[in-house]
Amino acid sequence: MSDNSFGHLFRVTTWGESHGPAIGCVVDGCPPRIPLVEADIQHWMEARKPGTSRFTTQRRESDLVKILSGTFEGQTTGTSISLLIENEDTRSKDYADIKDKFRPGHADYTYWKKYGVRDYRGGGRSSARETACRVAAGGIARKIIPGVTIRGALIQMGDLKVDRSKWDWDECQKNPFWCPDKAMAERWAEFLDATRKRGSSTGAIIEIVASGVPAGWGAPIYGKLDADLASAMMGINAVKGVEIGAGMGAAALSGEDNADEMRMKGNDVEFLSNQAGGILGGISTGQDIVVRFAVKPTSSILTPRRTVDVNGNDTEISTKGRHDPCVGIRAVPVGEAMMACVLADHFLRHRAQVGEPRV
């Protein structure tokens, strides 16, 4: 057991604070002889990197990943892979004013109650900066399951939802929101500018889709693929809800509408709908795996809020650091990475118990 590790056979252990010298992770269980160089990982880091548009924090981090172990001559060796990312743009003095105050909606108070320690510099370990390690690990995970395509999109910001009939995955690469609906991306830009200007922030919903997962991955009861995805997504900073397929909406469905019917299509089974989100009984059906999660609005806002300090006094707080008005945006690549890690883990677990696919 390790509170800083996740996965079973593809196992990632992360470390580092927002304002320490570096952050990093150790990835264990990777199969040997997989081509892996730093550029393979860096590709995915760019998507999560802060400071790339006016809609994300202005902290500037190059987020260069160094591989310190686990590869030899451009291939994985099967041993533990250590990745290190230096922190470059730490301005701890930004936090001097709030040194003794608990920021509402942040983990300041709970860390202090649990550990009796107050690392006030940018949230310390609880900062979303930690998610850079997840993205790096996800870059390795993707190489273990090359037949699987993982894509993410922002589908709701505030109460503005994308029009699913206009969904275009290519659009996601063209706007700063990972928005699959071109028209909505424009509305979000206006909405987010307004939100930022009034010193506020907004929540969002992200959808992650994995295509190409064969039927049979996952496991029953307490190794369920959906339960592992729920844990992986809920564990991302600021996430408050997770849905698979029909999600919370399943409550309002009838049995006829919910259960996806099946038909043969040549030698393959075809499902006529995907309310299940690609998972039944904790095991993949072969359809797209569809996960959604809600990210709460950034709690670091300019608008003054009531709070208390470490000495037990009532006070107010207004957070002036560099923050994302909608952290949900940068959660998209993080969600993709978590999907990749969970699937890589389950691929290895499946291979352990059942062996290579029966052709």
Next chain:
Amino acid sequence: MSDNSFGHLFRVTTWGESHGPAIGCVVDGCPPRIPLVEADIQHWMEARKPGTSRFTTQRRESDLVKILSGTFEGQTTGTSISLLIENEDTRSKDYADIKDKFRPGHADYTYWKKYGVRDYRGGGRSSARETACRVAAGGIARKIIPGVTIRGALIQMGDLKVDRSKWDWDECQKNPFWCPDKAMAERWAEFLDATRKRGSSTGAIIEIVASGVPAGWGAPIYGKLDADLASAMMGINAVKGVEIGAGMGAAALSGEDNADEMRMKGNDVEFLSNQAGGILGGISTGQDIVVRFAVKPTSSILTPRRTVDVNGNDTEISTKGRHDPCVGIRAVPVGEAMMACVLADHFLRHRAQVGEPRV
């Protein structure tokens, strides 16, 4: 790693099929010298037991739990506790008709794709009968955290939602739905009768609330209390979505509305709202922990549905077994049990790292 175990320090391993001779579990990590007799567990079993009203399956199981190990003279010894529940009312012949067909919405197809085995008798291991073991384990978990009160309610059936202004926990014990809103319970009775009569089924949403959890339980990053709860709830049969506090609705909130403000109340910190659902940064705040999950409608319905069989033929299926028209009802005590197990585990994990509470 075990796909049939959950928890780390309070660890439960379950076994058994719906139509095998028995089901059971092994509970490990329980502290010693806790008073424990079978009646302590039986109390909770009664709540989940099938066949107690016309709104649940008519399968009759007395669900008597035997303690086979781990106690001595009415106290836990600190060693593994084995619980056994006999299956009494198994009518495997009910399943003869559908022996070769995959029931849509069930795990039949995915188990078969994964394992190459078809245990057609009532879903085998994938049956919700397994949740009896969770409730039994939950009964032990509650004894480890005696200061914590865990209660559950059904808050939505189909699209009929309770009126929160009329919430009365006592009502939950007075109707067959765990409904906290007396008027809504009556509407649900009509709705469910109609649903059942037309051979259909309905989904539901359950809310579980834990009161009395001190601030500081849980752990950051990959040991988060909310991530563990998400996994625990999503792992219950038929669950498709999990929310903590504001849940999916957090997406539509502003930063001001979302972050719960704090004020001193005497020597204690008081939160002015609970959008967080009692958890910040994966650690309890001391407020009520509030979790909701959606249960899809039973897939076993009388209405004929299109499907395929193990031989690759298109066919139809109509499920005539004894089934719950709304499995969400019996998921309430299961959700409570999972909450209890997760909290007992985190209590032990917290005590390991941080020690007994500093008075």
Next chain:
Amino acid sequence: MSDNSFGHLFRVTTWGESHGPAIGCVVDGCPPRIPLVEADIQHWMEARKPGTSRFTTQRRESDLVKILSGTFEGQTTGTSISLLIENEDTRSKDYADIKDKFRPGHADYTYWKKYGVRDYRGGGRSSARETACRVAAGGIARKIIPGVTIRGALIQMGDLKVDRSKWDWDECQKNPFWCPDKAMAERWAEFLDATRKRGSSTGAIIEIVASGVPAGWGAPIYGKLDADLASAMMGINAVKGVEIGAGMGAAALSGEDNADEMRMKGNDVEFLSNQAGGILGGISTGQDIVVRFAVKPTSSILTPRRTVDVNGNDTEISTKGRHDPCVGIRAVPVGEAMMACVLADHFLRHRAQVGEPRV
């Protein structure tokens, strides 16, 4: 983490006390579609069963194993396998005299100091009766690795060692000691009779050999095959030392004598000696895996010994229960079972990371 579980992918969780109603285990991670009926397991139980000669305890247990879950129509399904063995011949009254006394060399005192509970009936959970579950699990493990042959022998009793030049595996089945040296088996019979008559007991050394393990099983650093074997063997009741290959004797070797030289033999690599005991760097070499362990003499003896009681008084104890004068004898099948479990686990772990053998 579970103190009553071992293995990672082939994972066994045991429960039960010496004088409770039953003992048993849950075996998780077994691949599906392996033929498995109770007789497959019973075969191995017979070897460990008490009361089969005058040299073992006279407790009579039929040790019939019931499979309660995890198989369907004679095959494993891939889900958790529950095994149950009833306790039949429990004479708890034998222990009335020593109810309050700590038996020297037993776990009575340490359990009491840890848990504050005294289950005096035959050692409760600490009894070697628990090893019946290991043998049962080992019977399943062997079916996962059919190409591997596991055999055990007693090679030393007291200070009487077998003559390795006379080693005959067939002899092990012909005497009550698993002795591979016919002449020594006769000497041991005399020695053990004398030991028993004077109310004493004796220690022993067991050797377990696994043949047919391909090169490449195991893993570096903290997943080492030899470290897992050391843990598995040291965890058997009464074991005080574990050796791989040259073992403790490696200390007195020179570098030339220790490192096993290699030569090609056709397309295969042949080692010219096996000081390594079949493991280098924690990974199998393809040679026989050779493990030895020492079992201390039974602490339950007739000769009176000084001890203390639960009330803090000096006292004496003489154990009159039914005990093995040399518990090492019945440890042979237990050691074989632990070898089988460790190898089955590593086979699955290897297959997870590296895939099926490259032909």
Next chain:
Amino acid sequence: MSDNSFGHLFRVTTWGESHGPAIGCVVDGCPPRIPLVEADIQHWMEARKPGTSRFTTQRRESDLVKILSGTFEGQTTGTSISLLIENEDTRSKDYADIKDKFRPGHADYTYWKKYGVRDYRGGGRSSARETACRVAAGGIARKIIPGVTIRGALIQMGDLKVDRSKWDWDECQKNPFWCPDKAMAERWAEFLDATRKRGSSTGAIIEIVASGVPAGWGAPIYGKLDADLASAMMGINAVKGVEIGAGMGAAALSGEDNADEMRMKGNDVEFLSNQAGGILGGISTGQDIVVRFAVKPTSSILTPRRTVDVNGNDTEISTKGRHDPCVGIRAVPVGEAMMACVLADHFLRHRAQVGEPRV
């Protein structure tokens, strides 16, 4: 599960190769508010450091440990602690000659068979350089159990054993062998010089003693303290045997001689001997915990040895790199560190299940 991690609640994950840029580890589960600066760890690194006498490898490493995370203002925060040690003196060209040859007694062949990769530079991940991370982690572990004293000694080199009647712990600090017997240290110096000069190497036995461990640490069945110690010590490079207390010698004892008698001494229980090595039933007795392990002679020797190469040809090898003629010497601080890590882990596990000591 992670092959590069050990411990459950005090959990260490290591990474790095002998000739990579750096090695390091992540230590998770450390309690908060423990004073910890780099010098605390460095103290223990000095003991293991190579190149400090003519009896160890001449590789020069300053082995400076950097703390990259997990502390704030000189205290642990309760989050993951990342330690990094740069490799300075890597001379990979030393290995050019043996690039394609498998060194007998090393893990070259088994890694190649498992992973299909040959990292020939100083053994890559299988190098004993990895043990520097264990010593670093051990330095943290010791701070978690301040009442426990852990000391190690070399007690046998080749077939030369210390005279236990002359044991003086202070002597261990005065000679380059951790030898507690002054006279024997002088004989070893001569013996080892001669061994080195003839291009050979020698094995050794190490004894590690932990004093001050209270009764009650450890756990039954598969969480046994002795089983965990056996795994920890057997997992150290080149170890082939592990003993607790009487060890392999327990085989030759009678029941009377083996079971340690008890007497009250004031309010405490006193044992009249310590054949058990401080552990009964997997739980500490309160006596000294005594573990011994045998280290095989360095396989890297000048004397030519027969071997094969990666292309399947017979060949010879003579290892000219910088090697320890008796790796057992540097294994002493490593054994101490592993003892510290196992005890810290069990202290936390004990506190989880049973709570703080009852005063």
